[in-house]
Amino acid sequence: MKTIETLEDLREQVRIWRWAGERVAFVPTMGNLHAGHLTLIAEARARAPRVIASIFVNPMQFGPAEDLDAYPRTLARDRELLEAAGCDLLFAPGVASVYPRGSEVQTRVEVPGLSDVLCGESRPGHFRGVATVVCKLFNMVQPDIALFGEKDFQQLLVIRRMVEDLDMPIEIVGVPTVRESDGLAMSSRNGYLSPSERALAPGLRRVLTAARQSLLAGNVAASVEREAEAALREAGLAPDYVQVRAADDLRSATEGDRDLVILAAAYLGRARLIDNLRVQLDANAAPQQTLR
16 A cells, blocks of 8 residues: 655556546545444445545644644554555645645635534534535545545535535445444544443434434424433433434425434533434325424
8 A cells, every 4th residue: 555645646646547447436534543434445445446545634624622633643553454454545645735825724615504503503614624625635636436434424415515516526425334332433532532431422322213213203303302412411421412304405304304314412521422313204104293
């Protein structure tokens, strides 16, 4: 596996593969890799003969009080994991390569609507930073396919909308969430959890599972959200939000919607955990009077 830090070297390698008629799959990451990331690499390998991963801790998507400086950087270990997983090239640019004029004066990419709700409401500017850096990485790598985990469901929809709106010729593939044996969604930030907090963390998944059963039983979204928020507190987590949304565009669910997603974020010590579950209501069931 090659490790490349400059845009010029990256484009030269991609150009060679293009001349050979090879498709390129891309997995962007912020490093500190775990089994979820390696699942993305495996899926990329199944879809294209050449796989590129990037590692870049993007300052633009961190808020002033967030963990940019403390975010784990484990490049040597990550390189070994990627090579063992069959990645062909690791692109590991520095901040000055991605934002040569500085991130403060960098042209920004905004995805209205999808970026302003849920995590976007709690973390203003976060998805602007995500969309901007992913747009830049797409232009640098110029992949045929890019793969993202469904754990960050809102991020996945933001990127899909950006690609559609900007007419980028890239297939966006969502890959199911990889979980620990007790149901906790794998995340680089799980390393912030103390042993006692780690024991509580699977409560997020259990609450979402109960919320899904409640929706399937015919309960309205507002009631499900209230019960889930209370259940998170009882489980020892501090909820940021629990909401039921339409799965295609994250609008507030209405009585005619059948493809739903329950999304939640909760704090546990230093960690902010996110997770989601899809819910497919019976198309033949009578519509509820209201979901809110």
